[in-house]
Amino acid sequence: MDIAVPTDEALVAATLAGDEAAFAELARRHKHKVFGLAARFTRNPHDLEDLAQTVFLRVWRSLGGFRAAAPFEHWLARIAIRCCYDFLRASKRRPPELPLDAADAVPAPDDAGHAREIVHAALARLKPDERLVLTLLELENHSVREISEATGWSEANVKVRAHRARAALKLILQSHHE
């Protein structure tokens, strides 16, 4: 017997009709992606939870504007990116300490977790727009076009910011080594 799994679009329609369970199902399906993106910007569990909640609450408020022209996942990603950028701009937390061996550490292949922490600490020292662009481009595999659509910046602008961000990141890692 084949049980039909409702599509995201069907769940959106059900949510708009007042079905809370449908929205919970949407959240269950997509929370991993949202948490994954949010965790690139904060390691604090409370901030992480708040950020994920902010994303889904904004999704819930904006569902009436979802036109299904693009997949729900893409629409959600755009909202998540905007929320993360707002979070970065509002965040006043001190960046985490860079590991001592950050600059000369091109970690061994089995030490990817260490590399992730070095990159996280170094990225935290960049300006919010530079950090966002570099994270999306280099760590989350988004294209320049996707970033441009999500942020409203032109593709050329995204490329310029990415270039500046890379240069700044190199400088941060180098200056830490000296």
Added chain:
Amino acid sequence: MNDESLNRLLTSARQTPPDTSRAEFGFETRLLAGLRDERSRKAAAPLVWRLCPWFAVAVAVLGFWTLLQPPDIGFPSVGQADDLLLTELLTGTTP
């Protein structure tokens, strides 16, 4: 640090996304609770606005009623009462 080293570092970081499984646990339940909270706040907001004019009218009526009261209702003020009490204590007589 050269471009090649930076690329290797970024590739390495890309391959190991942070573990968020603990934070994700039970998220839908907390989200729905947050949603209900927001809904109830949204529902309460118009009621509060609707009550505003009535509250303003009540404040105006109370102010008007206070103005209509006679200024002196015959009792000594607190300062005067203290003076009378002190005189009574010192002299043993009631003025």
